[in-house]
Amino acid sequence: MLGPQASVSEIHKLREQLGLNKPIGEQFLLYCSQLMHFNLGTSYTYNEPVIKLIMQRFPNTVILTLFSMFLALIFGIGSGIIAAVKKNSWVDYLVTILSLVGVSMPVFWLGVMLVLVFSVNLQLFPATGMASLSSGVIDFLSHIILPAITLATIPTANFSRITRTSMLDVLGENYIRTAKAKGLSNFKIILKHALKNAMVPILTTIGMEFSSMLGGAVLTETIFSWPGMGKLIVDAIDKRDFVVVQGTVLFLALMFVLINLCVDLLYKVVNPRIQYVKKE
Known part of the structure; x- marks a missing residue:
C-alpha cells in the first residue's frame, strides 16, 4: 500500500491505522462489528470503500445474469417440455444430447470460441465491453449477447434436463388423463x-442457477471485459487487493443465501399444498 520506498515509521503508522498491531482475535471481532455496519473495509488499490465498489459493479452483473437467465429459461424449459411431450422420439434424443453437451461445455472455451467466430471472423458483435441503454438498444444488445450466451449455456442444459424429468413424472398422473378425457387441448393441459x-x-434449479450465475460470472466477465463483480474479483486478485476479494466473496455468499431463501418461500405460491408448519 505504501510502496517499496516506505519508511519504518510509515509502515508502523499504517499498521496501527488498519488495526494490524492488535491480537488476531481482537482484529476478527473488530472486523465482525464493522460488517454489522456494512463496512467491508477500504480497497488498497482504488482507495475507496469496498461497498462502494460493489455497488458500482453489482448492477452490471445483475443485468448480465438476468439477460442470461431469460435466455436459459426460454430455451431450457421450452426444450425440456418438448422432449417430455415427444418422449423417445428423435426430438427427445436430440434435446438430451444437446443438454449433455451444454453441461459439459467449458465456459472459458465457449467464450473464446464465440469471440473468435462472431467478433474476429464474422465481425458481427463487439468482443469486449458493455454498452448502456442510453447508447441505444441495438448497441446494448450487441455487447451483451455473446457473454449472455456463454453464461446461459450450462443453466439452459440443466433447466432442460430437470424440466424433462419433472414433466415426465407429472404427465403420467391421473389428473392429466382426466383432463385429456374431458377434451382439453394439449396446449392447455401442458x-x-x-x-x-x-x-x-x-x-429449485432456477434459484440455484441464478445464485451460481451471480457468483460464477468471473470467467465470462473476464473473457468479455464485462465491468461486473467477476471482473472486480479477478482484478483484485491480480493486484493482491485482499480486502476487495474478501468483501466481494462475502457479499456474493449473502446473495446466494437470500436468493435461495426467496425460492423456498415461493414454493407455496407455486404449489399451495406445501405447508411451512412443524410436525407434531
Whole structure:
C-alpha cells in the first residue's frame, strides 16, 4: 500500500491505522462489528470503500445474469417440455444430447470460441465491453449477447434436463388423463396443469442457477471485459487487493443465501399444498 520506498515509521503508522498491531482475535471481532455496519473495509488499490465498489459493479452483473437467465429459461424449459411431450422420439434424443453437451461445455472455451467466430471472423458483435441503454438498444444488445450466451449455456442444459424429468413424472398422473378425457387441448393441459405441478423442482434449479450465475460470472466477465463483480474479483486478485476479494466473496455468499431463501418461500405460491408448519 505504501510502496517499496516506505519508511519504518510509515509502515508502523499504517499498521496501527488498519488495526494490524492488535491480537488476531481482537482484529476478527473488530472486523465482525464493522460488517454489522456494512463496512467491508477500504480497497488498497482504488482507495475507496469496498461497498462502494460493489455497488458500482453489482448492477452490471445483475443485468448480465438476468439477460442470461431469460435466455436459459426460454430455451431450457421450452426444450425440456418438448422432449417430455415427444418422449423417445428423435426430438427427445436430440434435446438430451444437446443438454449433455451444454453441461459439459467449458465456459472459458465457449467464450473464446464465440469471440473468435462472431467478433474476429464474422465481425458481427463487439468482443469486449458493455454498452448502456442510453447508447441505444441495438448497441446494448450487441455487447451483451455473446457473454449472455456463454453464461446461459450450462443453466439452459440443466433447466432442460430437470424440466424433462419433472414433466415426465407429472404427465403420467391421473389428473392429466382426466383432463385429456374431458377434451382439453394439449396446449392447455401442458401449460396449465402439467407445467404448474412440475414447477417445484424447476424452481429449485432456477434459484440455484441464478445464485451460481451471480457468483460464477468471473470467467465470462473476464473473457468479455464485462465491468461486473467477476471482473472486480479477478482484478483484485491480480493486484493482491485482499480486502476487495474478501468483501466481494462475502457479499456474493449473502446473495446466494437470500436468493435461495426467496425460492423456498415461493414454493407455496407455486404449489399451495406445501405447508411451512412443524410436525407434531
